[in-house]
Amino acid sequence: xxxxxxxxxxxxxxxxxxxxxxxxxxxxxxxxxxxxxxxxxxxxxxxxxxxxxxxxxxxxxxxxxxxxxxxxxxxxxxxxxxxxxxxxxxxxxxxxxxxxxxxxxxxxxxxxxxxxxxxxxxxxxxxxxxxxxxxxxxxxxxxxxxxxxxxxxxxxxxxxxxxxxxxxxxxxxxxxxxxxxxxxxxxxxxxxxxxxxxxxxxxxxxxxxxxxxxxxxxxxxxxxxxxxxxxxxxxxxxxxxxxxxxxxxxxxxxxxxxxxxxxxxxxxxxxxxxxxxxxxxxxxxxxxxxxxxxxxxxxxxxxxxxxxxxxxxxxxxxxxxxxxxx
Amino acid sequence: xxxxxxxxxxxxxxxxxxxxxxxxxxxxxxxxxxxxxxxxxxxxxxxxxxxxxxxxxxxxxxxxxxxxxxxxxxxxxxxxxxxxxxxxxxxxxxxxxxxxxxxxxxxxxxxxxxxxxxxxxxxxxxxxxxxxxxxxxxxxxxxxxxxxxxxxxxxxxxxxxxxxxxxxxxxxxxxxxxxxxxxxxxxxxxxxxxxxxxxxxxxxxxxxxxxxxxxxxxxxxxxxxxxxxxxxxxxxxxxxxxxxxxxxxxxxxxxxxxxxxxxxxxxxxxxxxxxxxxxxxxxxxxxxxxxxxxxxxxxxxxxxxx
Ligand SMILES: Nc1ncnc2c1ncn2[C@@H]1O[C@H](COP(=O)(O)OP(=O)(O)OP(=O)(O)O)[C@@H](O)[C@H]1O
Ligand SMILES: [Mg+2]
Numbered sequence: 001x002x003x004x005x006x007x008x009x010x011x012x013x014x015x016x017x018x019x020x021x022x023x024x025x026x027x028x029x030x031x032x033x034x035x036x037x038x039x040x041x042x043x044x045x046x047x048x049x050x051x052x053x054x055x056x057x058x059x060x061x062x063x064x065x066x067x068x069x070x071x072x073x074x075x076x077x078x079x080x081x082x083x084x085x086x087x088x089x090x091x092x093x094x095x096x097x098x099x100x101x102x103x104x105x106x107x108x109x110x111x112x113x114x115x116x117x118x119x120x121x122x123x124x125x126x127x128x129x130x131x132x133x134x135x136x137x138x139x140x141x142x143x144x145x146x147x148x149x150x151x152x153x154x155x156x157x158x159x160x161x162x163x164x165x166x167x168x169x170x171x172x173x174x175x176x177x178x179x180x181x182x183x184x185x186x187x188x189x190x191x192x193x194x195x196x197x198x199x200x201x202x203x204x205x206x207x208x209x210x211x212x213x214x215x216x217x218x219x220x221x222x223x224x225x226x227x228x229x230x231x232x233x234x235x236x237x238x239x240x241x242x243x244x245x246x247x248x249x250x251x252x253x254x255x256x257x258x259x260x261x262x263x264x265x266x267x268x269x270x271x272x273x274x275x276x277x278x279x280x281x282x283x284x285x286x287x288x289x290x291x292x293x294x295x296x297x298x299x300x301x302x303x304x305x306x307x308x309x310x311x312x313x314x315x316x317x318x319x320x321x322x323x324x325x326x
Numbered sequence: 327x328x329x330x331x332x333x334x335x336x337x338x339x340x341x342x343x344x345x346x347x348x349x350x351x352x353x354x355x356x357x358x359x360x361x362x363x364x365x366x367x368x369x370x371x372x373x374x375x376x377x378x379x380x381x382x383x384x385x386x387x388x389x390x391x392x393x394x395x396x397x398x399x400x401x402x403x404x405x406x407x408x409x410x411x412x413x414x415x416x417x418x419x420x421x422x423x424x425x426x427x428x429x430x431x432x433x434x435x436x437x438x439x440x441x442x443x444x445x446x447x448x449x450x451x452x453x454x455x456x457x458x459x460x461x462x463x464x465x466x467x468x469x470x471x472x473x474x475x476x477x478x479x480x481x482x483x484x485x486x487x488x489x490x491x492x493x494x495x496x497x498x499x500x501x502x503x504x505x506x507x508x509x510x511x512x513x514x515x516x517x518x519x520x521x522x523x524x525x526x527x528x529x530x531x532x533x534x535x536x537x538x539x540x541x542x543x544x545x546x547x548x549x550x551x552x553x554x555x556x557x558x559x560x561x562x563x564x565x566x567x568x569x570x571x572x573x574x575x576x577x578x579x580x581x582x583x584x585x586x587x588x589x590x591x592x593x594x595x596x597x598x599x600x601x602x603x604x605x606x607x608x609x610x611x612x613x614x615x616x617x618x619x620x621x622x623x624x625x626x627x628x629x630x631x632x
């Protein structure tokens with residue numbers, strides 16, 4: 001594989017053993033992230049985006065989640081890394097931003113403490129130096145009077161301010177990869193735009209790559225270079241962002257985009273979200289035979305019901321999991 | 327905070343008056359005439375009448391209550407009908423014993439219950455969790471006097487390393503402490519487990535792990551503090567009720583505490599003693615609750631009293 005791949009996920013499978021049976025939340029996911037790129041990860045709710053992201057840092061509570069496959073990062077397989085080495089990567093080379101700024105900060109610790117904690121751990125600074133750096137990070141994410149805010153507890157800050165603090169925390173140790181799982185979904189639209197601008201600027205400054213999970217097509221159009229589309233635990237399509245919008249290949253992707261040609265008006269898309277597709281998402285315990293999308297597909301053929309479709313390579317980072325193109 | 331504390335302290339006064347009123351009425355609704363009990367079976371009707379006058383029982387109940395309250399205002403709880411000693415003196419002789427036992431029992435229970443609950447919550451539905459859970463159930467369902475007697479049989483009779491009862495040295499404290507704690511520890515372990523389980527599933531715990539913190543830092547610094555409020559509540563409630571004495575434990579170990587004082591006074595229809603003891607217990611209970619509330623605000627910056 002090319003040396004430009006910061007992260008390569010190969011045949012990732014994640015299963016949860018739950019009361020109702022075995023839930024194969026992620027079933028053979030493959031993709032890679034290049035250095036400095038923003039990769040968009042999209043798909044309907046429950047298709048396994050968060051589980052994929054959480055698997056990278058093995059943050060799914062260990063039992064009962066079972067992980068299989070390979071996640072290669074800087075030459076190491078994260079899935080087999082001993083706990084202490086994994087901890088060095090968590091919050092260091094790879095950090096994460098979550099959807100809910102209201103619940104993802106510890107209510108009993110000050111903002112500054114929560115940021116400084118990671119800095120002490122990964123940069124080996126003293127507590128005072130780490131605190132100063134935390135304040136500096138708060139200033140960089142444009143939080144007004146950062147010295148005072150660092151001493152505040154999370155409940156004193158608005159949602160947007162907390163998400164800025166989360167970003168400050170995630171970027172404080174200069175990560176190579178940032179996992180952003182719906183980082184702006186909980187925020188209102190004007191704040192969303194500010195936060196994304198901020199992330200994009202800081203990403204350029206430290207040269208990090210981002211995996212951006214979102215339902216917001218505007219964000220994808222604006223930020224992503226490459227897009228991976230997931231359905232029912234599988235990657236069904238991958239494409240450079242322009243091609244995905246101008247020429248979606250998979251009937252599922254076409255459905256998601258609402259067959260609206262988006263290219264050329266990408267900055268008007270802020271409010272546009274993924275479209276609803278008729279039909280029901282299959283139960284995680286009872287995946288349909290053949291192509292998982294066939295019961296909802298308007299271009300379904302006989303073979304789709306019987307055999308799993310192959311992954312068809314269509315060009316540079318352009319592939320689709322569909323019998324139409326085989 | 328100081329203002330709040332003072333306000334809370336002042337507000338205990340009406341509560342205590344309420345308690346005393348209820349108590350006063352309920353005591354007098356009890357069957358059994360205190361003068362009769364005190365005088366004994368051989369007493370003549372004149373003797374009984376005399377005792378009744380001495381105790382003020384011949385007066386109407388509202389006069390009795392008014393007298394009680396006016397004496398209370400100068401912190402005079404009267405004299406015990408049984409021993410003739412001042413009520414406060416009797417209580418003061420017992421309270422330190424009860425306080426000692428309550429403190430050692432709650433400390434032991436916390437030292438065992440909180441770590442046990444944490445361990446169970448960190449490995450839920452594993453053998454260690456089932457072990458903790460079943461021990462808790464065992465602790466809660468085990469009759470206190472039975473456990474007390476078993477401990478006496480083993481440590482006092484067979485091994486002869488600890489005294490079977492009484493007070494005086496630290497050795498006297500051990501068995502009653504263990505007996506009392508076995509019950510309390512179960513409550514604390516169960517509350518710690520469920521509170522920790524809930525906190526461990528919160529988003530900010532995932533955030534803490536995603537920063538690369540060691541699991542023990544995640545559990546102690548991030549999870550335990552957040553899980554503490556319900557645990558403090560249980561500890562406070564248990565400590566508060568232990569201050570009322572532990573009748574069974576005190577009986578088994580001949581421990582001169584508040585529990586037996588209250589029960590003996592009730593059996594003897596010693597109204598002044600009962601009133602005094604319950605009132606003091608009520609006051610202590612309210613104080614413990616106030617302290618618990620102050621600890622809440624200290625643990626959780628979101629809690630403000632003003
Ligand atoms: N801990 C778990 N135990 C059992 N099933 C789980 C667990 N976590 C996730 N799942 C299941 O895995 C599937 C994928 O979930 P995931 O959270 O990755 O979806 P998602 O694509 O992020 O959806 P959304 O857009 O709503 O965030 C879902 O069906 C979910 O129910
Ligand atoms: Mg998700």
